[in-house]
Amino acid sequence: MICGVRFCGGCNPRYDRGKALEKIKEQNKDVDFRIAEEGETYDHLLVIGGCTNCCASHCQFSTREGLTKMWDEKHINEVLKKIDEIKSKEKAKQNIK
Amino acid sequence: MLMTGDQYIESLRKLGTRVYMFGEKIDNWIDHPMIRPSINCVKMTYDLAHDPQYVDLMTAKSNLTGETVNRFGHLHQSTDDLRKKVKMQRLCGQKTASCFQRCVGMDAFNAVFSTTFEIDKKCGTKYHENFVEYLKYVQNNDLIVDGAMTDPKGDRGLAPHAQKDPDLFLHIKEKREDGIVVRGAKCHQTGSINSHEHLIMPTQAMGEDDKAYAVAFACPSDVEGLYMVYGRQSCDTRKMEPNADVDLGNKNFGGQEALVVFDDVFIPNDRIFLCEEHEFAGMLVERFAGYHRQSYGGCKVGVGDVIIGAAALAADYNGANKASHIKDKLIEMTHLNETLYCCGIACSAEGYPTEAGNYQIDLLLANVCKQNVTRFPYEIVRLAEDIAGGLMVTMPSSIDFNSDLEVGRNGETLAEVCNKFYAASDTCTTIERMRILRFLENICLGSSAVGYRTESMHGAGSPQAQRIMIARQGNINAKKELAKEIAGIK
Numbered sequence: 001m002i003c004g005v006r007f008c009g010g011c012n013p014r015y016d017r018g019k020a021l022e023k024i025k026e027q028n029k030d031v032d033f034r035i036a037e038e039g040e041t042y043d044h045l046l047v048i049g050g051c052t053n054c055c056a057s058h059c060q061f062s063t064r065e066g067l068t069k070m071w072d073e074k075h076i077n078e079v080l081k082k083i084d085e086i087k088s089k090e091k092a093k094q095n096i097k
Numbered sequence: 098m099l100m101t102g103d104q105y106i107e108s109l110r111k112l113g114t115r116v117y118m119f120g121e122k123i124d125n126w127i128d129h130p131m132i133r134p135s136i137n138c139v140k141m142t143y144d145l146a147h148d149p150q151y152v153d154l155m156t157a158k159s160n161l162t163g164e165t166v167n168r169f170g171h172l173h174q175s176t177d178d179l180r181k182k183v184k185m186q187r188l189c190g191q192k193t194a195s196c197f198q199r200c201v202g203m204d205a206f207n208a209v210f211s212t213t214f215e216i217d218k219k220c221g222t223k224y225h226e227n228f229v230e231y232l233k234y235v236q237n238n239d240l241i242v243d244g245a246m247t248d249p250k251g252d253r254g255l256a257p258h259a260q261k262d263p264d265l266f267l268h269i270k271e272k273r274e275d276g277i278v279v280r281g282a283k284c285h286q287t288g289s290i291n292s293h294e295h296l297i298m299p300t301q302a303m304g305e306d307d308k309a310y311a312v313a314f315a316c317p318s319d320v321e322g323l324y325m326v327y328g329r330q331s332c333d334t335r336k337m338e339p340n341a342d343v344d345l346g347n348k349n350f351g352g353q354e355a356l357v358v359f360d361d362v363f364i365p366n367d368r369i370f371l372c373e374e375h376e377f378a379g380m381l382v383e384r385f386a387g388y389h390r391q392s393y394g395g396c397k398v399g400v401g402d403v404i405i406g407a408a409a410l411a412a413d414y415n416g417a418n419k420a421s422h423i424k425d426k427l428i429e430m431t432h433l434n435e436t437l438y439c440c441g442i443a444c445s446a447e448g449y450p451t452e453a454g455n456y457q458i459d460l461l462l463a464n465v466c467k468q469n470v471t472r473f474p475y476e477i478v479r480l481a482e483d484i485a486g487g488l489m490v491t492m493p494s495s496i497d498f499n500s501d502l503e504v505g506r507n508g509e510t511l512a513e514v515c516n517k518f519y520a521a522s523d524t525c526t527t528i529e530r531m532r533i534l535r536f537l538e539n540i541c542l543g544s545s546a547v548g549y550r551t552e553s554m555h556g557a558g559s560p561q562a563q564r565i566m567i568a569r570q571g572n573i574n575a576k577k578e579l580a581k582e583i584a585g586i587k
């Protein structure tokens with residue numbers, strides 16, 4: 001699974017966005033997290049905002065399984081859950097094949 | 098092409114910019130200890146544009162070329178772009194605690210773009226086309242451009258044409274088939290030495306008599322006839338001291354202003370954006386000033402963030418952090434700082450498209466923003482000085498803190514004496530405490546005070562300039578009608 005990552009610009013983040021990504025990566029060694037680039041298609045897009053506004057632009061990126069936005073450290077668990085869901089879906093698809 | 102910070106520094110080495118300081122020509126100004134911190138600030142605007150954690154603010158897609166460009170070279174395409182500009186400036190202020198010098202160019206681009214469009218429409222000139230080609234060149238090469246507006250102005254009571262010395266306002270000296278020759282100077286030019294290019298605008302609205310002064314153009318910083326005289330700052334020569342570190346407060350970053358002299362500089366036709374159409378000088382000034390007054394709702398807020406953090410650390414290190422008045426002062430500093438940010442965001446959110454298509458800020462709110470900036474940073478540093486205590490201006494030098502010289506009856510060294518008497522809370526070393534106090538000294542009354550205090554006062558126009566705009570935009574008659582309606586007056 002390839003997960004695109006887009007950070008907001010970080011003008012006044014309320015938590016360490018970089019560390020949050022590291023924590024998410026630690027729990028998902030099998031996922032390929034890549035800084036999102038236009039022209040690529042990702043399985044999922046993770047948008048990491050620094051505050052409730054979560055103003056990162058993301059419409060320019062394409063994904064197969066939508067996106068998840070986080071803007072608080074407390075959202076890490078939800079992100080992990082979402083990634084697990086997508087992984088299970090993928091597994092199920094592979095089993096059918 | 099987005100340059101890296103290192104490529105930016107190398108690009109400066111290729112320029113032949115003429116710089117004078119302390120009565121001498123400075124050939125290697127790039128590595129000069131008094132100038133380098135200001136170059137590092139500009140470098141930060143390049144480095145952040147390559148960092149995924151900041152790219153969303155630091156870059157944008159050019160409407161002219163479709164390429165990704167540094168946001169400092171971008172024409173605002175929406176209110177979202179205007180808001181992101183302010184956020185980017187806050188970020189750069191946080192990373193440098195200094196003036197990072199790149200906003201004047203961005204504000205000039207946006208003002209010249211929309212104004213030239215309207216001049217061409219009325220006068221049939223081709224300034225807009227000239228400017229679009231110029232901006233593509235700037236964007237494609239990721240250049241730094243000094244937006245230069247302020248003339249020396251001589252006797253403030255006299256119009257440009259009425260000055261004893263005509264050079265006190267930059268003017269057209271000669272018109273030729275292939276271009277113009279200009280003479281004069283621009284004062285207080287932020288980051289001019291660190292810029293690849295200069296974009297010149299008139300300093301005020303002009304009448305028919307002043308049409309020779311109604312001129313806007315661009316030229317390389319090392320064009321023949323152009324030179325700069327470095328503006329000195331409070332405590333600047335500390336940067337020249339060997340091993341200067343703690344005493345500098347902000348070792349790596351700083352601002353820069355210079356006098357830029359145009360000693361008969363030739364400007365080719367394709368770099369001219371206004372030439373004697375005096376009735377448009379006021380529009381250009383008003384638009385540039387509007388953007389620049391918005392800018393201060395971002396950059397000074399970022400620097401304010403660092404000051405508030407430093408004041409909080411000083412309180413921790415002094416052991417006074419639990420006192421209720423200290424906590425309250427930190428709240429007050431935050432309140433003032435975020436109020437400035439509110440103004441920057443508000444004038445952006447209320448922006449509107451110009452005839453040329455780029456977005457302009459709400460003028461009333463931008464002027465309110467800058468008016469607050471002429472006051473709140475002063476209160477923020479007053480509170481920071483209160484929290485820091487007197488030591489920020491009375492402590493010995495870092496050399497004393499490290500000296501082996503034996504001075505005590507029992508052979509105690511200067512370092513031991515300093516470290517003994519300036520120790521405070523266990524949460525820090527004495528040197529850490531000195532570092533934070535020196536940072537506050539530097540920003541409150543040292544070289545960085547130029548950017549945080551006096552630039553807040555006069556940059557983008559002195560307070561009275563904003564009050565004039567607030568008076569014009571304040572909609573008093575509508576307010577009178579509201580009062581009449583409520584009070585039952587027909």
Ligand SMILES: Cc1cc2nc3c(=O)[nH]c(=O)nc-3n(C[C@H](O)[C@H](O)[C@H](O)COP(=O)(O)OP(=O)(O)OC[C@H]3O[C@@H](n4cnc5c(N)ncnc54)[C@H](O)[C@@H]3O)c2cc1C
Pocket residue numbers: 201244245246247249250253254283284285286287288354547548551552555556557558559560561562
């Ligand atoms: C740190 C710093 C950085 C700057 N960077 C730039 C830059 O990058 N580019 C740029 O173009 N400019 C820059 N400026 C210039 C800035 O815009 C001017 O300082 C500002 O417009 C005020 O002009 P002045 O300094 O000549 O002050 P003055 O015009 O001398 O003003 C001093 C006082 O006199 C009053 N006054 C002046 N003229 C009149 C009058 N005719 N009637 C009534 N009252 C009057 C003013 O309101 C003010 O109170 C910078 C300034 C500073 C301090």
